[in-house]
Amino acid sequence: MRRFPRARLLSGSARKPYARWNFLPRVDITSPREGQAPPPPLPSPQYLDIHGRCTLEYVDIPPVKEAQQGHAAPVTIVLVHGAPGSYNDFRHLIPKLNHPNMRIIGIDLPGYAGSKVSEEHYLDSISALPSAELALEAVKKLCEGSDNVFLIGHSFGAHAVINMAAFHATRKHKEEVKLRGMALLAPAGCRPHKVLRPRESAMVVGLLRRNNPLLSALTPHFIKAIYTRLLKFPDDQPAGHYIAGLVRAGTTDFSVIREQVNTLQELKMPTLVAWSQNDEFMEEEIPVELARLCHPGPRIAFANGGHNVQKTRAEQIADALSKWTEQVLSIDKKDQAKEQPIQLLPQLTTCCRFLWAAWNTLGVNATQSSLLFQVFYLNGRLWLREIRPYAAKTATIVLVHGAPGSYRDFRYLIPLLAQQPGLRIIGINLPGCGDSVVEKARYVETVNALRTSEVVLEGVRQLCGTKEEQEDVFLVGHSFGAHTVMNMAALNATETQSVAIRGMALLTPAGCVPHKSLKLGPIALMVKMLKSENTWAVSAATYITKFVYTKLLRFPSNSPAELFVSAVIRMGTTDFDLIRDHAKLLGSLQTPTLVAWAKNDEHIQPEIPEELSKLCPDGPHLEFSGGGHNLQKTRADEISTAIVKWVQEVVAKDKLEVEPVSTAA
Structure with a gap:
């Protein structure tokens, strides 16, 4: 009789452990369970x-x-x-x-x-x-x-x-x-x-219903073993406890x-x-x-x-x-139907803990609550920061960053706005930026210029409701965020379930023609490579994009490559003719528009915001001799004062138009 080494006899089963028992539920504890101090005893039952x-x-x-x-x-x-x-x-x-x-x-x-x-x-x-x-x-x-x-x-x-x-x-x-x-x-x-096995659970429930004495005696012990040995539940309860769990699962x-x-x-x-x-x-x-x-x-x-x-x-x-x-x-009874976004805690990762701590150093008024939360959409989720007002709410300001960027780009402006009673402030990380998540299979199509605007508009709709719910919303966009804001306002103007967008503020905005620092040829090449199914091309484009942003444009080198990739796709999919059409549409609708820019902007020449201010003339236009591209930082005091005054004027004007005028008898 030929003998085989024991290891060889076991090799087949070792490749597929428990193959014949795959119908049994099983849980793998991939990380050690966290220890907890024993809690105080509960009261008597x-x-x-x-x-x-x-x-x-x-x-x-x-x-x-x-x-x-x-x-x-x-x-x-x-x-x-x-x-x-x-x-x-x-x-x-x-x-x-x-x-x-x-x-x-x-x-x-x-x-x-x-x-x-x-x-x-x-x-x-x-x-x-x-x-x-x-x-x-x-x-x-x-x-x-x-x-x-x-x-x-x-x-x-x-x-x-x-x-x-x-x-x-x-x-x-x-x-x-x-x-x-x-x-x-x-x-x-x-x-x-x-870990659920609906078919097997339903089969066991069927066996239990037969009232077979032998099955009734054996099944409870078998079920308890599954829950305690395979699913790692505590084994300190009688068998009926686990039977109840299986029957509940099997009848769902x-x-x-x-x-x-x-x-x-x-x-x-x-x-x-x-x-x-x-x-x-x-x-x-x-x-x-x-x-x-x-x-x-x-x-x-x-x-x-x-x-x-x-x-x-x-x-x-x-x-x-x-x-x-x-x-x-x-919530007032009359307002109970209104959707209320409440506090959402950060994912407990090092990155999010840093964001949380950094935001808390901004000096926001202590009487206001600073909240971090997510809005879910079809192919991912947005991370946002919200400052709730400490007085009766008069308006909501939604802050939209550039490409690349994050809501932290407004960290100098927000504390100043937060000092104003009645202002609710929401800062958004666009798809692919910060901790906002995008489904990989739909990444390129989701972070493109128009789709990004649609996603953010849907997020604002979830957070602020529709016109019928009477929440006055003002959009503030910086740099390429101005494009996103204009897209959102134009898309919103054509929808039936629209948000009550009362105005938009464009800070050092990208405009209706490419600005001086925008290199459309190389950007188009990078977008083409990123859209390709060639792994090498995607990797090369990702590396080049991050290199340009971190080594040449001096963005922080510890930023994830995804931040810069999403920016390139957003810029490379921008239709400047469509931006012009949107600006004309919003101008014809007399959308209140604040435009602010600096003469010494290193990225955008003054002619670009000047043209936008002519296309959207209904609002204050602020030109600074200095301050560079990041006016929301370098001119935070002046910008916040202008925004607050402008919002108050628009809200007051709308209120006068809505309220009926009483006449003396």
Whole structure:
């Protein structure tokens, strides 16, 4: 008998480990889980019977007694766990939610941890939709008469929260409890995530329904082993706990989830979504899609933190929840239909921490809130910075940088504008700039001149609403940002769901003809190489572009090449004849336009902004003898004073035109 080395016998299986067991779910922990200090113990559990079908275990932490006697509106937070899970999953978050007006309720869904289900209705009660209905009944009983209830769901708990909110919104007697919003943490979404096996889960549910004694005895141990050995869940719960998780997953209809999300979006249900980019269970596309489909609100993307962000990022999540609930409750009833962009935290990368710290050194008025957040669009996301006004809002100023650039180009101007009461200020990083993300497959077409303008206009629409919502918006563009601003204003003028753009300010603007520092021939060559499918050509164009910007034009050498590539594409796809047409259109519409330039601009000769000021004559035109190309820095005082005065005049004029004139009898 011929003998083979053991290593050779194993080599086939080593190439494809567990090949015959690929149908089993499995999770790979690619990075060590972050250690956490043990939280304080939760209060003793309580129990609630629901129609004799189940007894739910829950914890109830009331608000501070002194706060109950105050004038602030009490808030009830209902915490809903995943599958499997329990309210104990929120033990690190609960102590951080220490707002004196908050009542916190954590529930164990039917079949989990300490909640019991009657044998007669067992499988039905632990299924996806029925368990959400039972949980909603529990919330109605526990929160009867409450006006400000917010549902918080983690993982598959996000599905339960979506189910509960949709049931509540579409059924009678919803006045018993007023649901004001939902927060989805590391959520399951509108399609199965990477570790889910819907077909296999449904098959096991089918086996359980057969009531076969042998299968009923063996299946629970098998399911528990999958969850604890392969999916790394804690093994300190009875087998029924894990059965409930599998049945809930196996009875989930993702098309129903999508329909309910659409319903809640149409009903403008305030929604916070938070996730981690290194979630071992959910690929990022899942929460990103959910964030796009839900009603606008906070969108918090962490670079790290894993699946249990309610534990690893408890402090940030708690802070975001507190501010978000306050913001939702502060909206006037007559304005509740208005979309409200709320705080979005930065991804916790070194780069974003630097941006955050750098912005905080600008000296912005401490009574205002400085917020960093994202707006999602079809092929990526924009990073923005917002300064909210500390007095009644009179106008919103949107700052658009050049090519290349970022909202930090306005860091000298913003503190001066922020001193003016009533001004909301938004700075945007255009696609491909800063931390704004562009889908690689559509990169070139997304960062081109017109598409960039469309994307930013959509972002402004999400943040500021349409004309019907009466938010006066003023666009401020620097250098090539002036082109973007003109494109946005012209595109907006032809749309039915348009933004209330009241005027535009063009600072040292690119104009209707190429300026002196623009080399269209080499730029066209670089764009052609970048558009090609030749890897060598793309790499060479990228290297040359960064070399020119950093070595010849003296841009910071630590800037990513993508910043300069996006600038070259944006410039190389600019149609100057179209810019002229847009300027003429906006001039004919008498769009209020402020134009400012310097005679000694090293990039743009004075004749270019002078021509723009003639095409768009309705507004102040400022010519400085010095100051160079970056007037928003070198002449920040004069520019801010001019912008504030101009905005006030335009708003006052519009108000006079809108208000009816009363006549004496």
